[in-house]
Amino acid sequence: MAHTxxxxxxxxAHAAGLRGCRTCGRANAASATTCRRCGAGLSHVPGLQxxxxxxxxxxxxxxxxxxxxxxxxQTMGRTQDNTILGGVFDLVQSGYWLxxxxxxxxxxxxxxxxxxxxxxxxxxVQWRWPMRGHARHRLYEVVEFIGRWSMIDVFVVAILSAxxxxxxxxxxxPGIAAVSFALSVAFxxxxxxxxxxxxxxxxxxxxxx
Amino acid sequence: xxxxxxxxxxxxxxxxxxxxxxxxxxxxxxCPTCDALYKLTPVPVGTRGRCTRCGTTLSFPRERxxxxxxxxxxxxxxxxxxxxxxxxxxxxxxxxxRRASVFDAALAFSTGLTxxxxxxxxxxxxxxxxxxxxxxxxxxxPMSMGWYAAPRAITAFxxxxxxxxxxxxxxxxxxxxVALVKVAGLASVHLGIAFWAMVLLVLINVLNDNFMCRLTLxxxxxxxxxx
Ligand SMILES: [Zn+2]
Ligand SMILES: [Zn+2]
Numbered sequence: 123m124a125h126t127x128x129x130x131x132x133x134x135a136h137a138a139g140l141r142g143c144r145t146c147g148r149a150n151a152a153s154a155t156t157c158r159r160c161g162a163g164l165s166h167v168p169g170l171q172x173x174x175x176x177x178x179x180x181x182x183x184x185x186x187x188x189x190x191x192x193x194x195x196q197t198m199g200r201t202q203d204n205t206i207l208g209g210v211f212d213l214v215q216s217g218y219w220l221x222x223x224x225x226x227x228x229x230x231x232x233x234x235x236x237x238x239x240x241x242x243x244x245x246x247v248q249w250r251w252p253m254r255g256h257a258r259h260r261l262y263e264v265v266e267f268i269g270r271w272s273m274i275d276v277f278v279v280a281i282l283s284a285x286x287x288x289x290x291x292x293x294x295x296p297g298i299a300a301v302s303f304a305l306s307v308a309f310x311x312x313x314x315x316x317x318x319x320x321x322x323x324x325x326x327x328x329x330x331x
Numbered sequence: 332x333x334x335x336x337x338x339x340x341x342x343x344x345x346x347x348x349x350x351x352x353x354x355x356x357x358x359x360x361x362c363p364t365c366d367a368l369y370k371l372t373p374v375p376v377g378t379r380g381r382c383t384r385c386g387t388t389l390s391f392p393r394e395r396x397x398x399x400x401x402x403x404x405x406x407x408x409x410x411x412x413x414x415x416x417x418x419x420x421x422x423x424x425x426x427x428x429r430r431a432s433v434f435d436a437a438l439a440f441s442t443g444l445t446x447x448x449x450x451x452x453x454x455x456x457x458x459x460x461x462x463x464x465x466x467x468x469x470x471x472x473p474m475s476m477g478w479y480a481a482p483r484a485i486t487a488f489x490x491x492x493x494x495x496x497x498x499x500x501x502x503x504x505x506x507x508x509v510a511l512v513k514v515a516g517l518a519s520v521h522l523g524i525a526f527w528a529m530v531l532l533v534l535i536n537v538l539n540d541n542f543m544c545r546l547t548l549x550x551x552x553x554x555x556x557x558x
Binding site: 132135143162269271276296300315322323 | 359362364366385389439456497499502506
């Protein structure tokens with residue numbers, strides 16, 4: 123059903139010699155650089171360079187986020203460093219399966235899936251891999267919606283530090299990983315925003331023979 | 332809810348090309364996700380006009396949409412200020428009680444390397460949501476009372492839209508719940524007033540987002556702007 127719909131020719135603003143605004147949906151003249159209605163910038167040729175740049179930056183800072191401690195707990199002179207994965211294991215051992223699942227999902231599953239999906243979408247558009255626009259469009263929507271939720275673990279670290287800092291014979295301090303993880307989430311959000319979903323449909327319209 | 336698709340417009344597009352650009356393109360609407368071009372035909376109030384190719388809502392006129400959006404934004408702003416000044420978690424152990432507010436959480440990062448993170452956290456949880464709500468109220472409140480739009484309302488609303496992904500109050504709420512479980516073994520913990528204010532805030536935001544069709548709002552904003 124979806125397939126038959128995408129193969130039907132649809133007149134796009136691009137094909138009609140117009141430039142559509144992604145913010146407000148107004149059709150602008152092909153020579154326009156800013157939208158007549160909302161003033162948003164209209165890109166000439168939506169490129170993928172910016173997407174790749176943010177994505178690679180996000181992947182690079184994700185490495186220290188996993189290697190270095192996210193949380194440093196001091197109890198009676200004993201220092202314990204917890205990485206992201208270590209925190210998940212602790213929760214599992216304490217029997218908090220649901221919370222362990224939420225943290226694992228937000229801090230590991232979502233970021234990794236985001237890297238893979240954005241890279242896949244960019245490659246698919248670049249190399250015009252044959253595929254229906256609908257499935258890719260769905261993927262893009264999911265990535266855009268879910269990306270921000272990875273920030274949970276950073277907030278948890280902040281809350282724990284604030285709560286336990288007043289010394290209950292224990293202090294909790296955020297580690298370097300909290301910074302690099304927050305940066306990684308921000309960079310991949312920027313990568314997803316830089317990706318123009320109209321490219322998905324444009325590539326689906328004219329697959330390489 | 333009934334769905335009506337908008338009319339495709341090859342003729343209108345041809346007309347737009349041959350005449351002077353600008354005015355003739357005003358009656359067209361371009362799908363922001365797939366670039367499909369439509370001629371803007373009025374749909375009945377309360378029905379959605381969708382893109383036939385990707386399903387994005389292109390038109391969703393509703394009665395008194397403006398005033399409802401402004402009311403919800405104003406309520407959110409009140410709740411947000413409550414969330415800042417009241418504690419969201421109370422922790423007691425060994426006869427001591429500790430209350431943590433949103434500010435405490437953000438400032439937990441305020442040592443050394445993590446200082447930029449403190450500022451970012453503060454921005455994500457409080458500053459950006461508050462600024463976004465203020466901009467929405469500024470841009471839409473005069474129109475909701477039947478006046479023309481405020482000066483630079485279009486710029487204000489564009490900024491509010493750009494801030495949307497970066498306002499993360501709802502993610503913070505889930506973070507509080509996770510933190511609660513993590514310290515549950517350490518001490519007895521209670522959820523504070525601010526937590527419930529934030530939960531309410533999240534629900535209102537979900538309502539607000541489903542309520543407004545951005546493209547319809549933009550068209551109204553353009554029509555009512557006289558500056
Ligand atoms: Zn625009
Ligand atoms: Zn569409």
